[in-house]
Amino acid sequence: MRSFYLKIAVIFSAILILFGLLVVTITMRASSDIAKEAIQKTNQDITAVLAKEFQPMLAKSFNQDEIEEKLTELSGKNPQFDFYLLSSTGYVKSVIPASKEKIALDQIALDTEPLDRFINGDPLPILASDPLNPDREKPFSAANISIMGSEGCYIYVVLEGDQFTQATAMITESYIMRGTLILLGVVFIISLVTGLFVFSNLTSRLEKIKKTVKGFERGQLNERIEVEGNDELSELSICFNRMADTLVENMKEIQKTDRLRRELVANVSHDLRSPIASIQGYLETIQMKGDTITRDELHNYFGTVLSNTKKLNSLIDGLFELSKLDAEEVTPNLEKISMAELIQDLVQQFRPIAEKREVTLEAQFPTNPNNLIEADIGLMSRALTNLIDNAIQHTPEGGKVTIATVESGQDFVIEISDTGCGISEEDLPHVFDRFYQADKSRSEKQGAGLGLAIAQKILHLHGAEVMVSSIENRGTTFRVALPGNGIPA
Template structure:
C-alpha cells in the first residue's frame, strides 16, 4: 500500500486531490460570498421602500409625541408577520429611540449615520447593497431600508429596518432555506467529484508508460541486458526511452568489451609469464651447469653457455622494453611530436640498416619510391619504429625471396607498403595478428627471437598518427602491410 502511495502516480494523485480541494474550497467560498452578496442586493432592492411604507403605519404614534408603548406593539406585530426584519426608531444622529427586542440582545445603542445618508441619497443606478450597522451585533453590518420620520411634529428621526434578522445570520441557515444555493452546491460537488475521477484516470493512463519503463529498467538492473523500452512517441517519455535504449546498448557493448579485455589480460599474463619463464629457466639452467661443472667445462663449452645466457638476457631486456613501450602507448603517455620529414630518406636509412641481416639469411631487401615525394607529417622516431617492426616481421617469416618497401604518393598522403614473399598468414589469423602475443603457430615455431609485440606496437603508433595498418596475405605467396601518413 505504501509503495502505491509513494509512487509517482500516488504523489501526482495526492497533489491533484489537494489542489482540487483547495480550488473547491475557494470556489465554494467565492460562490457563497457572491450568493450572499446577490441575495443582499436583491433583498435591498426589492425592499427599498419598505421603511417608507411602514412609516405610514406608525404616523399616529409619532404625531404629538413618541408613543413608545404603541410603537412597541406595532413593531412586535410587524416582526411576527415578517420575522426576517427588525425595526428600530432612530434619532437624527443614529441613536436608538425605540425597538422591540430583549435589551440584553442590543449590543450598541447607536448606528452610523453615514450609510443611512448614502441610502437616502442613492438613485436607481447606485450600487447595492449598502450595509448599515446591526444594533444586535457589535461589528456586523447588514442590508437595510430607511426613511426619515418626524417625531412630535418637530424632531427629525429615521425608521431603520434591518433586512434579515438573527435567524438568517449564518451561512448554514441560508443553505437550509435556499433551494438555489443547495442545488448549486450539489451540482458543484458532483462536478468536483467528476473532475477528481477524470484526473485520477488521466494520471493513471499517463503514468502507465512510466510504470512500464520502470519495470524494464528494473529487469535490466537485475541482469536481463536484452530488455529495451518500447518507444512509440516523440514526447519527453519517448526521448527518455530512446536515451535509455542507447545507454543500454552502450553499456552492453562496454560489458562485452570489459569481458574481452579481461580475457586478453589473462592471456597477456599467461603469455608474459611463459615468455619470461622460458628464458629465465634457460639462464638458470646454464648458470647452474657452469657452477656445478666449472672444473670440468672447457673454455669453448663455457663460452657457448655464456653466449646462450647473453642471448636470453637480451631477449628478456627486449621483451620488457617492448612491454613498457606498449603500456605507454596504451595509456597515451607517448604522444607523437608531429613535424615534417622526408619519408623516402627514412625508408632508405632503415633498409640499409637491415641489409646485412637480410644478406646473411639470403634475402634481398630493397626500397622503391619516386624522387619527388612530398614531405609527410609525423613523429620521425615513432614512424622509424613502425618500419623497423614491419621489416623485422617480414624478415622473420621469409625463408628466401625478397622484402620490398614501397612508397606511393597521393594528393593528400603517402602510402607505405612492406611486402615479402614469405609463407603468408592464414585468413582466419589475419584479424588477430595485431593483438599482443598473438601467435600464428606455423610462423612462430620456426622463427625464434620475436616477442609477439612488434605488430601491436606498430598498430598503436599508426593509430596515434590517425592512421591504420592493414594486412593482405596469401598462404605461401607472401604478405603486404600498408599504412598512410598525411603530407605536409
C-alpha cells in the first residue's frame, strides 16, 4: 500500500460501493414510500363508500356469513386489498379473505390512533398495522361505522393485502432487484474506470514531480518540473522550480562568497606580509647595528617603519569598515548637504596630492550649484574620497581628473572622470570586488583594493546607483546617481 495510486484506487472503490449500497437502499425505500402514498391517496375514499353499503346490514344484526359473502365479493374484485371490521377498541370482528384462520379474532386489537388521524383528514401518508403481519405497517383506508348500535366502530381496508405483499416481494426479489443491481454495476464500473483514469493522470504527474525532486536531491540541479495545466499541481511545480532556482542561485552565491573568502585570506596575507616583513627587517637591522647605527640611518629606518605601520593601520581600518558595512551595522545619519560645497572641499583636500603627481584636478558645477541633497556627510565624503583617490592614483603625469555634478531627470548625478590608462573589458565587471586590482603586479604604491568596494557599499546605503565606464588608454568615468531632485538651498 505504499503506492499513492493504489491507496486512491482502493479508497475510491470502497466509496463507490458504499455509495451504491446507500443509493439502492434509499431508492428502494423511497420507491416503496411513494407507492404506499400513491395507493393510499388513490383509494382514500374506498371505505367511505363501503361504510354506506354495509351500514344497513349491520344496523340491527351481525350476520357473519352475509358480511363475508359481501366482503368476498368485493375482495374478488380487488384481490390486493384485505377488508376488516373493527370494534371501537380495535378488535377484529370480521376479515376477508379466507386467510383469517391465521389470526385469532378475539386476540387481535389494533392501535386506532392512526385510523382516527386518517378519518380526521391528517396529511398522508399514514400507516397502520396489518392484522395478518402485526410487525409491519401498511397504507390503509378507514371509516367509522355503527355495528348493532355500537358507535365508533371501523371498516378498515389494508391497501396492500397479504397476496399483494407476497407478489410485490417476489417481483422485488426478481425484477427490480436484478435490474437495480445491474444498473448499479454498470454505473459502478463506468465510475470506477473513469475515476481510475483521472487518478492515473494525476498520480502520473505526481510521479514526474517526485522523479524531478529526487533528481534534484541527488545533485541534478538543472532538473525542473514541466508545468502542465493550471491547477494546484501546476502551482506546486512552479513553486518547486522557483525554489530550485533560488537554491541554485544561493549555492552560486555561497560558492562565490567562499571563493572571495579564500581570496580575501590570500590578499590580506599578501598585503600584511610585505609591511610586516619590512617592519621586522628594519627593526632587526636597528637591533643588530646597535650603537654603530648613524642618526640618518636611524631616521630613514624609522620613517620606513612608520610608513609601513600606517599602511597596516589603513588596511585594518578598511577591513573593519567593510565588515561593518557588510553586516549592515552602519546607518546613515541623513541631513541636507550641499554637494557643491562638499566636492569643493574634497578638491581642495586632494589638490596638493594631484599637483605632486602632476595631475590636474578640476571641479565642474551646474548653473545652480547650491542645490542640496539628503545624505550622511561623513559617509558620502568617505565614498567620494575613495573614488577621487582612485582616479588620481590611476592617472599618469600630465593627466586630468574632473569632478562634475549635474541634474539628470529625477537623479542628482556626480561624475568622476580621469584620463588614465583605463580598464579592460575583462576587468571592468570586477572593479568593485574587494582586493581586486586590474594591475596584477600589485604595486606597493597602490592600495589594498578595498576603496571601491567601500565606496559602493556606502553609496548603496544612500540608495544611489554607481556605474563605471572605461576605454583603455583613454580613461575611466565613475557615475553616481543619487535618487531625487536636488533640494533648493
